[in-house]
Amino acid sequence: MHMSRMAPSTSYLSGPCSLCLRVAKWLPVIFIVAIVVWSYYAYVIQLNILTIESIVKKTLYLLVYHVLLILFAWSYWQTIFTEIGYVPKQFRLPPAELEAYECAPTEGDRREVLERFAAKHGLPVSNRTMTGDIRYCEKCCHIKPDRCHHCSVCGECVLKMDHHCPWVNNCVSFTNYKFFVLFLAYAFIYCIFVASTTLEYLIRFWRSDLQGAGKFHILFVFFVSIMFAISLVSLLGYHIFLILRNRSTIESFRAPIFYINHSWSQDKEGFSLGAFNNFLEIFGDGRRRWFVPVFTSLGDGVTYPLKFDRSPSCYGVSTSSSPPTQPSPPPPPPQPLSSSSSSPPSYGSTNSNSLGDGVSYPQRCIDEDMDGLLASSDYSNTDWDNLGHHHFLANRDGNLEEVIVESTHTNPV
DSSP states (O other): OOGGGSSOOSOSOOTHHHHHHHHHHTHHHHHHHHHHHHHHIIIIIIIIITTOOOHHHHHHHHHHHHHHHHHHHHHHHHHHHSOOOBOOGGGBOOHHHHHHHHTOSSHHHHHHHHHHHHHHHTOOOOOBOTTSOBOEETTTTEEOOTTOEEETTTTEEETTOOEEETTTTEEEOTTTHHHHHHHHHHHHHHHHHHHHHHHHHHHHHHTTOOOSTHHHHHHHHHHHHHHHHHHHHHHHHHHHHHHHHTOOHHHHHSOOEEEETTEEEEOTTTTOOOHHHHHHHHHOSOGGGTTSSSOOOOSOSSOOOBTTBOSOOTTOOOOOOSOOOOOOOOOOOOOOSOSSSOOOOOOOOSOTTSSSOSSOOOOOOOHHHHHHHTOOSOGGGOOSSSOOEEEEEEOTTSOEEEEEEOOOSOOOO
16 A cells, blocks of 8 residues: 555755745745836936926826736735635545555555445546546545646645636636736736836937937836736736636646536536626625725635536525426327218328317218219210209208209200
8 A cells, every 4th residue: 555645745945945936936926026026216316306397297197006006916915825725624535445545456445446446536527537436646645626637836735726827826717817807907907007107208218309328218118018018918818708707727727527417428508607697706795895905706626516507505506496388288189080980091180179180071972963973874875954953951850851943944055
């Protein structure tokens, strides 16, 4: 039995190497902070205090700038220092099940151990492997909840992992995904505002109308803000697309697998509940806090409603509660015309209240009438002058009796 897989390894380095690696991970964050601090000096000190002369313009620029800076810095802080979503302990195999899993001779036996454990504790395991097996982390020794993945940088399984971002030195996941999107949005707005308000003074610089050493700070802050805005707009647009489709970055490249139509197949839209409900899943149902960097996401990071499962869930996503429409009863079969006659096969019914099928009809036998009307074998020798009109009238008994009416007109022939 390989007991080394029972405890996950959080780090493969120790001592000075581990310390150097930790410091190196913070270098991208330090770079971003340094850029923001320098841009603050260039924009507030050099542009607004030393260059702009209008008090109204100066006050307006500083007010809007500081509001955007606070929202941007707040979102960035929340993205960096919010802990990742750890897998609950209910998903970890206890020693007995872990030993049974480790000692199982075949893959089928291992699958049986995981299936039995998941069914016993009611674990949400809609996502499977391509072969329909429960997803299991060999490093963390627990079953993976839906949308959970193992991060090799963090050394942990992360709930609804999107990606590991070096610019925040953290995993973007269920707990901080809203903060990450707000960070991108406010950083983009911040850059656009700085670039648009310094454009006028950039033009003056090229016309040699701007004097002093601060003009170079204004020039550089314009180009740096434009450069970051271009890089942010594509990333922000991509994550807005993911939010409206209810996907993570991992799921967009490797679609989750569900049991659909009696087989295990991939479906990128498996968690999509519609654009608005997908937005609510990330930003919550309180509109006043949608764009504030506080946690408002719906759910617990473990259970997620599915596109093909419209049952009520903890998300509060509206579902149809009206009972299904009862099917109308089939029309009654056509009644037979006569029990003594052999009717032709039926081809359908046009009206359930009428007799027959609208295709075949009974015929009346007129042989006896023909014998009475055509009594003479030589029809051309018939005496038309003395030929009476034969009429059939019903008597009191309901039977037909023949009445001959003498002709009073002359045959033109």
